Amino acid sequence: MINRSAFAIRPGMRKGFTSRSPIPTRIVSNEEFPPPPQTPAQANVEHLTDLYAERAGPKLGLTRRHFLNTTGGMAAALLALNDVFGKFFDVGEAEMFDAAAFVERKGEPFFIFDVQTHYVSESYDPTNAEAGRKGAVAKQGLLALRKMARRAGLNPKLAGDTGTMADLSWQNFIKEVFLDSETSLGLISTPPGPYPQEAVVPPKQMT
Structure with missing residues (x-):
């Protein structure tokens, strides 16, 4: 089956687009899905x-x-x-x-509602079995995403990472999202895994 929503550079798209307006006037993409054109x-x-x-x-x-x-x-x-x-x-x-x-x-301090946050449950894939399954979400793969962001210099504070799964833990999630940032409310979502009991974040831990 062809995924017609798969991301691809299309006419009119600009990689690395920077809005000249203080408030962006078009939807951008994280390269998961193509953004709609500017209205x-x-x-x-x-x-x-x-x-x-x-x-x-x-x-x-x-x-x-x-x-x-x-x-x-x-x-x-x-x-x-x-x-x-x-x-x-x-x-x-x-x-x-x-x-x-x-x-x-300017009024009261702003209210930040983060609608997509992630962490990796301590109970996820204890034997690292997912590392050998094609198309699976391996713990080291998730950790590699954070390491990539650190190497790219996207957040200087990531320089203090341990380089271990502790960086993706619930404890560090609470620290970074709610104590070190100005986020007021967040929704937890989870990458796919062997559902439902063995998801990266099981449903019972998301409520």
């Missing part, structure tokens, strides 16, 4: 953000690029979203020009 509304948000930046930046002695890296640039992006989708964000044009005004109106 006309998203393109309009991007266009209006640029217009706000071109108007406000010079008044502050800033280039458009520099302006978009300031709190004023974030205010411009929020204004553009309001223009396209209707007023949702409580922001005014004054925040584009006055950083103090932006800080004053």
Whole structure:
């Protein structure tokens, strides 16, 4: 059977895309599934953000690029979203020009809800049998993903890893997700395994 949803570079995709807007205006991909193309509304948000930046930046002695890296640039992006989708964000044009005004109106600390978190249960594959099964999720394979992220420098704090399964444990999960970061709420999901009792994270441990 052909997987028609498999990821592949397609016309119009840009690898390593970086949004020039403070708020990304298109869906990106983790290379598991291809992202949908940018919608006309998203393109309009991007266009209006640029217009706000071109108007406000010079008044502050800033280039458009520099302006978009300031709190004023974030205010411009929020204004553009309001223009396209209707007023949702409580922001005014004054925040584009006055950083103090932006800080004053930013409200309560943000709430982060992580909808996909993982760890590896201590009970998963105690004999390492999955390492020899084709297409299986081996513990060392999961650990290799973290090591890859460490080598790539994606998170400098990973330099302190032990390089063992302890890095993927429940204890380290709690430390990194809820103590070392600003995440307020998280949903646990699990990679596939011999279901249900022997999953990477068994259902009874996910509630």
